[in-house]
Amino acid sequence: MxxxxxxxxxxxxxxxxxxxxxxxxxxxAELARALGSGRLVTVTGAGGVGKSRLxxxxxxxxxxxxxxxxxxxxxxRDEEFVDYAVxxxxxxxxxxxxxxxxxxxxxxxxxxxxxxxxxxxxxVDACAALVTDLLGRAPxxxxxxxxxxxxxxxxxxxxxxxxxxxxxxxxLLTVRAxxxxxxxxxxxxxxxxxxxxxxLCRRLDGIPLAIELAAGRLGALSxxxxxxxxxxxxRLLTGGDRTGLPRHRTLRTAIGWSHELCTxxxxxLWARLSVFAGPFDLEAAEYVCxxxxxxxxxxxxxxxxxxxxxxLTREESRAGVRYRMLDTVRAYGADWLEATGDADRxxxxxxxxxxxxATWCELEWFSPRQGEVAARVDAELPNLRxxxxxxxxxxxxxxxxxxxxxxxxxxxxxxxxxxxxxHWLEQAVRLDVEGTAGxxxxxxxxxxxxxxxxxxxxxxxALAALQECREExxxxxxxxxxxxxxxxxxxxxxxxxxxxxxxxxxxxALHRYEEIGELNSNVLMGQVELAMxxxxxxxxxDAVRLCEDVRRVCEDHGERWARGYALYVxxxxxxxxxxxxxxxxxxxxxxGGAHRFRDQLGSVLAVELLALVTVAEGDAAEAAVLQGAAGxxxxxxxxxxxxxxxxxxxxELCEAAAREQLxxxxxxxxxxxxxxxxxxxxxxxxxRRPGAPASLPAPRSTAGRRAATGARTAKPAASPTRxxxxxxx
Numbered sequence: 248m249x250x251x252x253x254x255x256x257x258x259x260x261x262x263x264x265x266x267x268x269x270x271x272x273x274x275x276a277e278l279a280r281a282l283g284s285g286r287l288v289t290v291t292g293a294g295g296v297g298k299s300r301l302x303x304x305x306x307x308x309x310x311x312x313x314x315x316x317x318x319x320x321x322x323x324r325d326e327e328f329v330d331y332a333v334x335x336x337x338x339x340x341x342x343x344x345x346x347x348x349x350x351x352x353x354x355x356x357x358x359x360x361x362x363x364x365x366x367x368x369x370x371v372d373a374c375a376a377l378v379t380d381l382l383g384r385a386p387x388x389x390x391x392x393x394x395x396x397x398x399x400x401x402x403x404x405x406x407x408x409x410x411x412x413x414x415x416x417x418x419l420l421t422v423r424a425x426x427x428x429x430x431x432x433x434x435x436x437x438x439x440x441x442x443x444x445x446x447l448c449r450r451l452d453g454i455p456l457a458i459e460l461a462a463g464r465l466g467a468l469s470x471x472x473x474x475x476x477x478x479x480x481x482r483l484l485t486g487g488d489r490t491g492l493p494r495h496r497t498l499r500t501a502i503g504w505s506h507e508l509c510t511x512x513x514x515x516l517w518a519r520l521s522v523f524a525g526p527f528d529l530e531a532a533e534y535v536c537x538x539x540x541x542x543x544x545x546x547x548x549x550x551x552x553x554x555x556x557x558x559l560t561r562e563e564s565r566a567g568v569r570y571r572m573l574d575t576v577r578a579y580g581a582d583w584l585e586a587t588g589d590a591d592r593x594x595x596x597x598x599x600x601x602x603x604x605a606t607w608c609e610l611e612w613f614s615p616r617q618g619e620v621a622a623r624v625d626a627e628l629p630n631l632r633x634x635x636x637x638x639x640x641x642x643x644x645x646x647x648x649x650x651x652x653x654x655x656x657x658x659x660x661x662x663x664x665x666x667x668x669x670h671w672l673e674q675a676v677r678l679d680v681e682g683t684a685g686x687x688x689x690x691x692x693x694x695x696x697x698x699x700x701x702x703x704x705x706x707x708x709a710l711a712a713l714q715e716c717r718e719e720x721x722x723x724x725x726x727x728x729x730x731x732x733x734x735x736x737x738x739x740x741x742x743x744x745x746x747x748x749x750x751x752x753x754x755x756a757l758h759r760y761e762e763i764g765e766l767n768s769n770v771l772m773g774q775v776e777l778a779m780x781x782x783x784x785x786x787x788x789d790a791v792r793l794c795e796d797v798r799r800v801c802e803d804h805g806e807r808w809a810r811g812y813a814l815y816v817x818x819x820x821x822x823x824x825x826x827x828x829x830x831x832x833x834x835x836x837x838x839g840g841a842h843r844f845r846d847q848l849g850s851v852l853a854v855e856l857l858a859l860v861t862v863a864e865g866d867a868a869e870a871a872v873l874q875g876a877a878g879x880x881x882x883x884x885x886x887x888x889x890x891x892x893x894x895x896x897x898x899e900l901c902e903a904a905a906r907e908q909l910x911x912x913x914x915x916x917x918x919x920x921x922x923x924x925x926x927x928x929x930x931x932x933x934x935r936r937p938g939a940p941a942s943l944p945a946p947r948s949t950a951g952r953r954a955a956t957g958a959r960t961a962k963p964a965a966s967p968t969r970x971x972x973x974x975x976x
Contacts, residue, residue: 258314258360260336261303262562267422268304270415271297278305278406282361282389285404286382289392292408294575295456295498299365301408302393306363311389313360321366321574322525322629325636326373331667333362333377335628340663340847341883344703347666348380353882355385366574368394375400410453417448419455423462423557443471450477456575457501463556464508477504502579505556515541516549517558518587521580522597525629526562526569531604535596566619566626594637601627601634602647605654612657613767615805621844624658631655635671645678646688653691656698657768661808663845665699672696676712690716690728697735701742702848709739730759734773741776744893750780771797771809778816783893791820811840811849818856819897827863834860835934842930850930851880857933859901867908868917870901875921876929 278301281288290298306315318336323329330347341350355362362381367374375398378390382402392398397405411419421444447470451457461473468476477500506514519536520527527535532550537543550570553559559570572580584590604627608620624631631651638648652668652675659668675692693716700709713736720728737752753776760770778793794813801810818833834857841849854877862870906914924932 258312259310259316260338261307261315261317261363264303266426268300269419269422270411271301271304274301274406274408275305275308278302279309281404281406282306282309282391285402286388287378287390287392287398287400287402288404288406289394289397290406290408291395291397293410293454293498294395295454295573296408296410297455298393298408300455302363302365302391306361306391309361311359311361311387313358313387315361315363317363317365319365320370320374323370324524324633326370327670328632329370329373329377333364338845339883340845342663342665342702342848343883344705345666345883348377350666350883351381352384355381355388357387358385359387361389361391363391363393365393367392367398368396371396371398374398411448411455411458412453413445413448416451416453416458417445420444420448420458420462423459424465443469443474447474447477450474451501452498454498454501456573457498459557460501460505463558464505466555476508477501498575499579502576505558506579506583509552509556509558510549512541512545512549513552514583516546517553517576517580518584519580519589519593520553520559520572521577521584522590522593523572523577523630524633526564526571526626527630528567528569531600531630532570534600535593538592538596564626565622569626597630598634598637598644598647601631602638602651602654605631605651609654609657612661612808613804613806617805617807618843620657621662624655624662639671639674639678645675649675649678649688649692653688653695656695657808659695659699660702661768661844661846663847665702669696669699669703672699686719686723687725687728690720690723690725691731693719694728694731694735697732698738701735701738704742706739706743709735713739726759726763727765730756730763730765731769733759734769737773738776741780746780746783746893750777750784753777753780766800768806768809771800771806772812775809775812775816778813782816782819787820787823790816794820807840808844808846811837811846815849815853815856818860822856822860822863827860830860831857831864838930838933847880847926848884850926851877851884854880854929854933855898855901859897862901862904867905868913871905871909871914871917872921872924873929873933874898874901874905875918876924876932877921878918879922879924880926880929 278288278290282305290302292298303317306317316337318333320329320332323332330351334341334347334350337351337354339350339354341347364374364378371394374392378392378398379400381388382390382400392403397403410416447461448458451461461477464473506517509517516532516536519541520532522535523531529547529550533543533546537546541549550559554561554570558576559572562569562571581590584593604623608624611617611620614620635648635651638644638651648671652671655668655671659665659672672692672695676689676696678689693712697709697712697716700706700712713732716728717732717736719725720732733752734756737749737756740746740749740752753773757770757773757777760766760773774793774797778790778797781787781793782790794816797813798810798817801807801813814833814837818830818837821827821830821833834853838850838853838857840846841853854873858870858873858877861873902914905917909917921929921932
């Protein structure tokens with residue numbers, strides 16, 4: 248991805264251009280003028296005409312201070328997920344019960360950025376409503392929409408994109424052929440070859456995608472051979488009179504011609520790859536697409552051929568090398584797949600692969616591969632959504648949908664996707680499934696749903712789900728579900744300040760886990776939660792003992808997420824013992840991990856505690872800045888410090904010490920400064936080297952050092968921790 252940076256902070260997510268951009272100077276200038284004069288600009292044109300590429304190039308040139316953020320909507324099939332797709336593209340996390348649109352309103356209200364909505368034509372109504380709302384709430388926002396038709400929103404400026412002119416079309420073919428070490432056009436061959444290149448581009452109506460596909464064939468065929476094969480196909484369609492052939496049929500003809508030139512195995516793979524909703528890797532293609540007519544060992548060769556012919560594109564991601572099929576090309580393959588009568592089987596293969604992937608990822612979450620798992624599920628989310636939708640809409644597969652929604656608990660909880668997780672889990676638990684396997688899957692979906700609701704501060708639905716889970720688990724004699732239901736009920740007691748009940752339930756749940764041999768991140772978070780009940784009741788040494796044990800087990804297994812919360816409690820203990828240097832080291836480790844996992848709740852809690860450590864170090868101004876930054880983060884998490892007297896005590900100590908040193912006016916000024924920091928900026932600020940200048944006015948008095956010392960030596964009855972299952976499981 249291209250990083251638009253200001254002051255070292257990334258702004259934007261435009262993909263890097265992997266090959267040369269050819270021509271379009273006039274269109275770029277026109278689009279730049281439109282972006283300069285309107286807040287909503289829509290690039291329209293036929294499929295394959297180059298809308299996305301032009302929009303990305305123009306957006307990069309016109310990037311505002313807040314950057315350019317591209318939302319790829321082609322993989323989104325359900326209108327309900329349009330808002331989620333925008334939230335995801337902007338890198339936002341929200342643990343509350345707010346609708347994703349409300350999250351967008353809050354984030355975009357004062358930001359000067361350009362939002363690119365690419366491939367919206369199958370979601371026009373939903374996108375039009377979203378754009379209208381966003382432009383009405385965010386005065387500095389601009390939107391660049393890219394699709395085959397207008398949005399139909401008031402104030403929309405349209406930039407229709409025509410195919411390439413003759414000279415630019417020839418240049419594109421020549422450049423793309425050159426990338427394959429093939430010469431054609433003006434630099435090679437006799438005049439006849441040059442005429443054939445120009446005629447080929449004319450026959451393809453200057454449509455960039457059609458030209459790219461033709462260039463992919465020039466390694467094996469001359470321009471004249473390509474032209475003659477296309478002519479044969481055009482004559483079949485038009486009876487020899489091509490003058491009335493519309494451009495969308497030209498493109499489809501070019502795609503069909505490329506399809507016909509493929510070997511039988513390549514054609515079969517093309518059709519079968521159409522079941523993927525988004526990018527995929529080689530392993531997925533080998534599993535899903537192999538079978539009759541295409542052995543697994545032949546998939547790589549067929550895939551490489553499709554890549555060479557521009558049917559597929561290759562991209563690098565945090566999850567490794569992945570492949571993508573343009574929507575127009577995918578639609579052609581999907582038609583062929585339906586015609587073969589094999590579509591249902593391929594959808595089941597796709598479902599099986601992603602159910603298996605989720606199973607593997609859940610197991611590997613408790614391993615040194617935790618970061619890899621987080622990146623893998625992020626990359627696979629479009630396909631996982633497709634598998635969930637398939638399972639939850641097919642009556643015979645509902646139990647697999649329940650299983651898949653529950654197995655992804657670590658992604659919903661640990662990687663900042665509570666809202667989407669709750670959407671799928673609520674759908675899953677509404678389904679009645681007969682049989683033991685179905686019952687177990689539903690029980691797991693129930694306690695995961697409760698976990699998510701607790702983290703969102705929605706206690707009534709959480710309690711209802713836990714009661715149902717416990718009753719059904721006891722009726723069916725399922726000891727694992729009983730243990731998890733009890734654990735989550737203990738979490739609920741913890742965040743509602745009922746410490747004796749929380750301790751009783753958590754101890755009982757941990758005992759049950761031990762009896763059944765359960766050990767994973769959930770179990771360790773339960774132990775962290777138990778440590779918090781001990782700390783809240785004044786037994787800090789026992790809390791330290793419990794968290795040191797969690798830390799040891801995590802390090803033995805390479806687990807990072809639960810370890811971060813153990814470090815958080817240990818940092819609080821170090822601060823209480825008058826060792827801010829060690830506390831800062833522990834919190835830096837904790838915050839860095841939480842930020843990498845997009846764990847908003849873990850991040851904001853660490854920033855809050857770093858503020859307390861900072862005031863203990865004598866820098867009241869910086870402590871107030873961090874409190875302001877945390878204050879801005881809390882609305883996307885929930886009620887600040889959960890409305891708990893226990894959790895709030897250290898925050899109050901920090902504020903009192905900082906106010907004493909800075910005075911009310913100075914403190915509020917620093918808080919306002921912190922409140923202007925975005926999440927990345929806040930994390931970067933919190934992780935700065937101790938002693939680095941805070942770039943703020945000097946405090947008005949020197950009493951803060953004494954206040955900070957007093958705050959450190961005071962022993963509150965509480966320490967901040969993560970709500971419910973995310974601090975705690």
